[in-house]
Every structure is written in C-alpha cells, then in structure tokens.
Amino acid sequence: QSKAFEHLQDVTKDFKSIHFGVENMPLPLRGDRIVDPKRILVEPLMHSSHSVDEFLKHFRNQQNVGICLDTAHYLLSKVVTDKHVELPGVWYPRGISVPLLQYTKKLAHSGKLFDLQLTDATCGWEVGKQVMEEGAPLLEGMGGRGLIDVAKAVIDLDIGFSLDLNPQRKNYSDSEWENRYSLKKEQIVAIELLKKEGVF
Numbered sequence: 460q461s462k463a464f465e466h467l468q469d470v471t472k473d474f475k476s477i478h479f480g481v482e483n484m485p486l487p488l489r490g491d492r493i494v495d496p497k498r499i500l501v502e503p504l505m506h507s508s509h510s511v512d513e514f515l516k517h518f519r520n521q522q523n524v525g526i527c528l529d530t531a532h533y534l535l536s537k538v539v540t541d542k543h544v545e546l547p548g549v550w551y552p553r554g555i556s557v558p559l560l561q562y563t564k565k566l567a568h569s570g571k572l573f574d575l576q577l578t579d580a581t582c583g584w585e586v587g588k589q590v591m592e593e594g595a596p597l598l599e600g601m602g603g604r605g606l607i608d609v610a611k612a613v614i615d616l617d618i619g620f621s622l623d624l625n626p627q628r629k630n631y632s633d634s635e636w637e638n639r640y641s642l643k644k645e646q647i648v649a650i651e652l653l654k655k656e657g658v659f
Contacts, residue, residue: 463504464517471524480527480573480619483511485536506536508556515571525573526566529623530609531580531593533559534601538582538591559602563609567616574619577610577649579603594625597649610658622646 471479483505505511511526518524537556556562566572579600581592597606613620624646626639635642653659 482527525571527574529576531578534580576623578623
C-alpha cells in the first residue's frame with residue numbers, strides 16, 4: 460500500500476493542475492484470480508470506508524487528489540467485509556464500512572469526492588460459490604432506493620457523475636445487441652428514472 464501511495468504521490472505532485480480521482484477498488488488487480496500477494500499488482504486498495512480514509516489522510520495536503528466513488532464497488536465490499544464471506548481464490552483483506560449514503564455525504568463535505576459512478580450491485584448464491592455483479596440497473600440490486608438518495612446528495616456538486624451500467628439483453632433487439640456498449644440504453648432508462656425521482 461505504501462508503495463502505491465508513493466508512486467501516486469510522485470505523479471500527482473508533477474501535475475498539480477490535474478485532479479486525480481482514484482477509484483475505490485475493492486480487490487487488488489488480479490486479486491480475483493491469484494492468492495499470492497507478491498503476484499498481485501500494487502495499487503491503492505480501498506476495500507472499506509476505513510481504507511479510503513487512510514488513503515485520504517495520506518494525501519490530505521494534496522488538493523488535486525481525491526476519490527472516484529464507485530457505488531457498486533462500495534456495496535460489494537461492504538457485503539464481503541460485514542458478513543465475512545469467503546471468496547474462493549480471492550485474496551481479500553477485512554474492513555468495516557459505514558453505510559453508503561453516510562459515507563458519500565462525508566466525502567462530499569470533505570471536498571475530496573471528485574467523481575461518482577452511480578451503479579447498483581447484485582449478490583447471489585450458487586452451489587459452492589457466491590455470484591457478485593456490478594453494473595446492475597438502478598433499483599435492481601443491493602443499493603435499492605438508497606442510490607437515489609446518494610444521487611440527490613451529490614447532484615449539485617461540481618464533480619464528475621456517471622452511470623456505469625451493464626447492458627441488459629431484454630433492452631436490445633438482435634441487431635442492436637452487437638452494438639450494446641455504444642447504445643447503452645440502460646443509461647437512458649436510468650436518467651429517466653432519476654428525472655422521475657427529482658434528482659435532475
């Protein structure tokens with residue numbers, strides 16, 4: 460962790476006019492496939508609100524370093540850490556996280572929330588494994604209506620805001636499915652939902 464912090468500090472000090480929003484990655488890169496920590500890529504791992512706080516404390520004197528908060532990552536991390544779920548083949552540290560809305564407001568108040576990726580996450584079980592997916596449509600996962608409140612808490616801030624949603628087969632014709640990542644009908648549906656809920 461300290462090595463990742465040092466590398467990022469070197470880069471961000473050289474480009475002070477650029478804002479660096481570091482995403483709350485719940486797993487180390489390759490951490491879903493490798494259990495040997497020496498073979499996992501070093502990065503600022505943010506698997507809990509406590510670990511995000513540690514990151515921000517390290518960069519407290521650098522105004523151009525903040526957080527790109529991925530709500531799905533936060534929700535999935537919270538499930539794993541709160542319930543002490545064991546994921547086969549996954550190296551995963553333990554941590555404790557406060558509720559998503561509470562933590563989003565804290566980050567917003569601190570001025571360190573640079574971007575918000577609004578997306579839901581699902582968590583289901585199959586025999587012998589847990590199935591987790593990020594990018595679920597709004598209101599169809601663990602975040603539920605709480606994600607609407609998160610959007611309302613940040614929409615008036617001068618930050619990046621994106622809807623990082625996976626294409627759902629039911630929304631596309633056969634010919635459209637080939638270009639599903641260009642069309643992203645799910646984002647249009649989400650925008651309409653957020654308008655209906657008074658976010659926009």
